[in-house]
Amino acid sequence: MGKVVALANQKGGVGKTTTAINLGASLAACERRVLLVDVDPQANATSGLGFPPNNGNSMYSVVVHGTPASTIVQATELPGLDIAPSSIDLVGAEIELADADRREFRLRDAIEPLRGAYDYILVDVPPSLGFLTLNALTAADSVLVPLQCEYFALEGVSQLLATIERVRDTFNSQLEIEGVALTMYDDRMNLARQVAAAPRMAATVKALRIPIRDLVRTKIRSPQPSRKASIGNRPLIFRKAEEPARTAPSQSGR
Numbered sequence: 001m002g003k004v005v006a007l008a009n010q011k012g013g014v015g016k017t018t019t020a021i022n023l024g025a026s027l028a029a030c031e032r033r034v035l036l037v038d039v040d041p042q043a044n045a046t047s048g049l050g051f052p053p054n055n056g057n058s059m060y061s062v063v064v065h066g067t068p069a070s071t072i073v074q075a076t077e078l079p080g081l082d083i084a085p086s087s088i089d090l091v092g093a094e095i096e097l098a099d100a101d102r103r104e105f106r107l108r109d110a111i112e113p114l115r116g117a118y119d120y121i122l123v124d125v126p127p128s129l130g131f132l133t134l135n136a137l138t139a140a141d142s143v144l145v146p147l148q149c150e151y152f153a154l155e156g157v158s159q160l161l162a163t164i165e166r167v168r169d170t171f172n173s174q175l176e177i178e179g180v181a182l183t184m185y186d187d188r189m190n191l192a193r194q195v196a197a198a199p200r201m202a203a204t205v206k207a208l209r210i211p212i213r214d215l216v217r218t219k220i221r222s223p224q225p226s227r228k229a230s231i232g233n234r235p236l237i238f239r240k241a242e243e244p245a246r247t248a249p250s251q252s253g254r
Helices: 016-029 044-048 059-065 088-096 103-117 131-139 151-170 190-197 199-208 223-231 244-253
Strands: 003-007 034-038 081-084 120-124 142-148 176-185 216-221
Touching: 003 016, 003 131, 016 034, 016 044, 016 081, 016 120, 016 142, 016 176, 034 044, 034 103, 059 088, 059 103, 088 131, 103 120, 103 131, 131 151, 142 151, 151 176
Parallel strands: 003 120, 003 142, 034 081, 034 120, 142 176, 176 216
Antiparallel strands: none
16 A cells, blocks of 8 residues: 655745655655645646646546546656646635535545555645645645745744644544655755754654654755756756755655
């Protein structure tokens, strides 16, 4: 059975989608079968893997209309990595499902039949704490938190951790924190080193009693190669092996 990992942070611009794409690519390069599920209406993970967003075959029809997820899955140019694309229509999912039964379990029910086909199912979550994020946390076995090395990003983590605890109490008692991936890390900056130490974040996790595998999972350095790869709509792994930021996703994949 494949492991479902949600990549979540309610703050935008922290490298969440870039982490999702490149973690998926690195796992596939390690000969794991990976499905990247894009439930962010911005569809950046979809376009980042070279697929046009907003077409008819997307997670919108899966979440809202109950279309089997297997019918929308598409193979990427990297063997072993598939994508379940998103579309802007997901913006209206919360309103359309306002009175639906088991609305919090729509994503879990959709991807459960796919677990046997993959080693890992990565869910790229919107930068919010709304309906789609709740669905992703309910469906996931664990949460990986991409965290930008700056003060306000650290401030918002406590809100996310509180949301995870509420999901554990209500919908998914087995949910764990896989770890924290520090993004845009520069060890020349005092603030980056302070965020990496993160005593306040560790104390918050302990207070909320959330199982956590590894508080700081990895450090993803130098955003410039990642930005270039994003512009080309390809995972970073296709760039030169000596690019500084390439090593971190591969190491975390292993």
